[in-house]
Amino acid sequence: MRFNHFTFTVGGPACDANCPFCVSKMTGRGDCVGSWQDFEPAWNRFAVACGIAKKSPELTTALLSGKGEPTLYHPLITAYLKGLKEYGEFPIVELQSNGMLMASGKIDEQLRMWYLHEGLQTIALSVVHYDQDRNREIYCHEREHYNLSELIKKLHGIGYSVRLCVMLLKGYIDSSDEVLHMLEFAHENEVEQLTLRSITVPEQNGCKDDEVFQWTMSHQIPEDQLEKMFKFIKVSGTKLMELSFGAVVYGIRMDDGKEQNVCLSNCLTETDSEKTIRQLIFFPEDRGRIGYSWQHEAATIM
Numbered sequence: 001m002r003f004n005h006f007t008f009t010v011g012g013p014a015c016d017a018n019c020p021f022c023v024s025k026m027t028g029r030g031d032c033v034g035s036w037q038d039f040e041p042a043w044n045r046f047a048v049a050c051g052i053a054k055k056s057p058e059l060t061t062a063l064l065s066g067k068g069e070p071t072l073y074h075p076l077i078t079a080y081l082k083g084l085k086e087y088g089e090f091p092i093v094e095l096q097s098n099g100m101l102m103a104s105g106k107i108d109e110q111l112r113m114w115y116l117h118e119g120l121q122t123i124a125l126s127v128v129h130y131d132q133d134r135n136r137e138i139y140c141h142e143r144e145h146y147n148l149s150e151l152i153k154k155l156h157g158i159g160y161s162v163r164l165c166v167m168l169l170k171g172y173i174d175s176s177d178e179v180l181h182m183l184e185f186a187h188e189n190e191v192e193q194l195t196l197r198s199i200t201v202p203e204q205n206g207c208k209d210d211e212v213f214q215w216t217m218s219h220q221i222p223e224d225q226l227e228k229m230f231k232f233i234k235v236s237g238t239k240l241m242e243l244s245f246g247a248v249v250y251g252i253r254m255d256d257g258k259e260q261n262v263c264l265s266n267c268l269t270e271t272d273s274e275k276t277i278r279q280l281i282f283f284p285e286d287r288g289r290i291g292y293s294w295q296h297e298a299a300t301i302m
Contacts, residue, residue, distance in 0.1 A: 011073025045288025094122035103146030
């Protein structure tokens with residue numbers, strides 16, 4: 001089997017954000033109980049999953065994500081990183097996060113340790129905008145959201161590469177002008193990778209949260225408008241790489257003559273390739289099931 005990514009969730013469903021388009025809620029978040037120890041995986045099954053993943057010649061990335069916010073379970077992040085080093089060799093290891101706990105200063109020691117000693121190289125930050133107040137509206141409502149530029153500078157100071165994963169939704173980054181502003185922000189802050197993906201939903205008959213499903217549907221950017229945004233990228237940039245599941249990376253020449261990369265991607269789309277599957281997924285909450293789809297339980301290897 002050939003996989004581009006090896007991914008798994010860290011910890012349980014607890015989250016310090018309240019995104020109204022939360023994919024985890026729609027695909028089944030589960031119950032939130034106890035401490036991080038309650039979410040330790042079957043490590044022998046994790047070792048099997050690592051063994052399967054590292055045999056794929058197309059493998060590029062091991063991605064730590066979460067049904068909730070993984071940094072709330074930071075001892076498990078440490079354990080998983082140690083496991084990745086023990087059971088397999090992965091070219092890139094990255095962590096997906098909303099960044100809120102990272103910005104608070106409460107896990108600075110762990111952030112330094114993960115980079116210096118445990119092989120974590122990239123932090124992928126989920127955002128909806130370059131403006132702090134607009135991010136607050138989605139992620140934390142009445143509470144203050146962190147300054148994105150300051151967090152990027154902090155992570156760069158440790159040594160991390162940073163990816164901004166921008167969720168495209170109506171009223172936020174929803175036009176060519178806003179895409180340009182997002183590109184300018186990423187470039188000014190020396191962001192290594194910028195990914196744009198439209199919010200999406202699983203098949204409705206398999207959705208676990210109808211309220212989130214309906215909100216997401218009502219805030220999706222219309223296809224014609226989305227096409228104009230993507231055309232702006234395609235016309236303005238140079239196509240650099242296309243991945244098997246349809247994501248395309250472009251280089252955009254900025255005003256200073258240097259390029260900013262941007263990837264046009266998606267959340268749930270399965271690969272069309274018969275030879276390469278988008279991702280190998282380890283499900284620690286499901287008895288260590290190993291599969292290749294977030295939304296189809298039948299997509300199980302073992």
